[in-house]
Amino acid sequence: MKSPSLRSARDRLLGAVRTIESARRAGEPQYVTDGIYRDGQFFRFACADLNERYQRRRIELVVAYDSSAIPLASPLAYFTGCGLGVLQPSGRGPILDLQSIPAACRILMVADVLDRGSQLASGAALLRQSKGELVEIVTLLEIAASNGSKNLAPIPTYSVCTLR
Numbered sequence: 001m002k003s004p005s006l007r008s009a010r011d012r013l014l015g016a017v018r019t020i021e022s023a024r025r026a027g028e029p030q031y032v033t034d035g036i037y038r039d040g041q042f043f044r045f046a047c048a049d050l051n052e053r054y055q056r057r058r059i060e061l062v063v064a065y066d067s068s069a070i071p072l073a074s075p076l077a078y079f080t081g082c083g084l085g086v087l088q089p090s091g092r093g094p095i096l097d098l099q100s101i102p103a104a105c106r107i108l109m110v111a112d113v114l115d116r117g118s119q120l121a122s123g124a125a126l127l128r129q130s131k132g133e134l135v136e137i138v139t140l141l142e143i144a145a146s147n148g149s150k151n152l153a154p155i156p157t158y159s160v161c162t163l164r
Contacts, residue, residue: 009045010161016042017141017163031113031163033140037071046072046140046160051079053158058106059135063087063096065111065123072140073110080108087123098130105132114139114159117148124155 016035036042054076063085064073070086077084085096087109101107107127111120120137127134134155142148142159149157 013042013045013161014141014163031115031141031143033112036140043071047075047079049160050076050138054080054108054138057135059108060106061085061101061108061132063107063109063123063127065109065120068112069110072112076108076110076138087126089119089122095126098126101127101130101132103131105130107132107134109134109137111137111139112141114142114148114152114157115146117146117151120148121152124152 013036016033016039018032018035036046050072057080059080059082061083062073062077062080064070065087066089067086073084073086087096107130109120109123109127111123114120114137124134124137136156136158137152139157139159140161142157142162144162144164149159
């Protein structure tokens with residue numbers, strides 16, 4: 001069980017998340033986490049939480065899924081002392097050179113929001129084409145009602161905060 005102070009910090013993080021109407025799917029909300037990135041204390045809490053979780057897990061490569069995950073993936077790569085790559089969905093920019101990933105490389109994929117999980121599943125499938133091992137998918141925000149973590153099973157997921 002999490003301490004009351006930790007729960008309240010995560011609740012404050014959730015308060016910084018905005019919802020806007022999705023441009024792709026009418027009537028569905030889109031979750032925007034820029035309020036967490038703009039507030040120094042919130043961002044520091046998120047980075048410290050991830051640093052504590054991953055600093056002893058022998059991560060060798062942090063992969064940001066899409067450019068929106070770079071602000072979270074960069075400090076994580078720095079704290080764990082490993083490399084950083086960016087995996088862009090095809091057609092929207094450069095894709096990480098999967099052939100350059102060494103065999104048995106322990107990979108951590110970072111995303112901004114875990115909603116349904118279908119986009120992250122396609123990113124995980126791309127990473128499986130390399131010889132590396134996808135250890136976990138970490139996100140800043142998980143939308144629990146969308147069952148994204150269940151759709152990504154058996155890949156383990158971790159989120160800094162969860163919107164129920």
